[in-house]
Amino acid sequence: MEITFLGTSSGVPTRSRNVSSVALRLPQKSEIWLFDCGEGTQHQLLRSDLKSSQIRRIFITHMHGDHIFGLMGLLASTGLAGAKGQVDIYGPPELKDYLNACVRYSHTHFASRVQVHPVQPGVVFENDQFTVTCNPLKHRIPAYGYAVTEKDRPGRFDVEKAKALGIPPGPIYGDLKKGETVTLEDGRQVSGKDLCEPDEPGRKFVYCTDTVFTENAVDLAADADVLIHEATFAHQDAEMAFERLHSTSTMAAQVALAAPVKQLIMTHFSPRYAPGNPIRLNNLLEEAQAIFPNTCLAHDFMVYEIPRHRD
């Protein structure tokens, strides 16, 4: 699971940071899931190592323009991935109406079959490899955080060990691989579990934006490998954070600490922390690290590989 940040600025693009979008490349698959799609996301994809044609699912946190204004352009430009070129989009209930209105006024024909799924708290998607859940955050308009939980991988079946025990290869290996107990022709009983390495625990990716500090983010991020959390403001600008229902660096760190998570990546920075402002993004980093040391700052095109849980 590989994360690529496509936009890390809040509200407006700057020369070095675009508005929100994060790509998640799935393991062993040429499939990408996108989280938010601010204006210019398709342009950022062109400049990245990702192929926008591989986008299979798009998860939208909330309806503010800096999180959705790139969606129409992306969908119009790209024949997207999956069976019959389908893309599934998950987001607040108004998302479907918004896209329908845009399609109608702009006479757009999507290059892919687009299906929009309104989300509710809980499971929003599940297949044999992943479960995606969402939880409401605390913003000026309804906003949802998303958690992608990889299912545990069954441990590798040890063929050599099976052969050494004198078990002849055949359909019986299939049962043993599933961990079942089988009776051999000579009467011996063998448990597949003894022939399999332990399961490899799945990984967990969590994306929380836009929001002020909320226990719902803590719950969603429980035991995550990576938490991407917005940190629009520095700690000393907390008043603005409360007023606009955004987070400070220290709120992001509090969520990471309470969850807890393994790694916090902060993003969605206010463009105010630019030369001329005595506060710099490094100050946000230091503030967060004082609470949760394993914190870093996202930047556009930053790639983060979530490590597997091999023993």
Add this chain to the structure above:
Amino acid sequence: MEITFLGTSSGVPTRSRNVSSVALRLPQKSEIWLFDCGEGTQHQLLRSDLKSSQIRRIFITHMHGDHIFGLMGLLASTGLAGAKGQVDIYGPPELKDYLNACVRYSHTHFASRVQVHPVQPGVVFENDQFTVTCNPLKHRIPAYGYAVTEKDRPGRFDVEKAKALGIPPGPIYGDLKKGETVTLEDGRQVSGKDLCEPDEPGRKFVYCTDTVFTENAVDLAADADVLIHEATFAHQDAEMAFERLHSTSTMAAQVALAAPVKQLIMTHFSPRYAPGNPIRLNNLLEEAQAIFPNTCLAHDFMVYEIPRHRD
């Protein structure tokens, strides 16, 4: 009058060309008018020498996404120019409904006062310096070409000559500047016209996209200094041009020749003319120049100053 091309690709952005937008900087004013606003126009402005805060008017040719999907983001990001930060937008009747829908779904508060004016063929704007007219083009959906005509500048009043004739400075100079004939105290009659340099003819800028060849473009472009005309396809791809109601290089040149205009700048190129395709953009240029020599190809961030008509 200075033109800056912000996007010169048709349909989709490429790594080197964004989708449609052209900026026109007005003379002696820190005021910019924008023609079309594809996705990423605000990003292109950040990378140009133009300040998006100076945009005062935006003219939209038609409702296809590659001409309008940057509008919401631009309006949301920028406190625009003019009295009380107002921006006036001109375009097809559906434009207002589209923007209203986007504003509603995305909970956007514009940084400026935005007024949308549906256009009809004829004059769409006029002040003491400029007249803007539009004419319907021939595209899959209603599309309008725009002409900006600068009014003639009154010739400079020759104060030295007036003094040499023994005309005493005073309110009389005002009448003479307007070209009126006045009677001096000593009975002499003096015509202001003899004391003024000849009027400087205004310039004319014309923007025609998206369209297949149409006489309406020829009419609109009559005697223009600069015609910006789409040339999505090469001459040998004319079948696609007729099918999709776009222009070939040779159609653009025919319009320039028939109008006639002083300079043709072609834009809105299909991304197909890239390495791998035996046809290159230089072929489109040669095809057009065979018909209308004074032709060039636009590229992103190209700046073209329309020369003044000083004698």
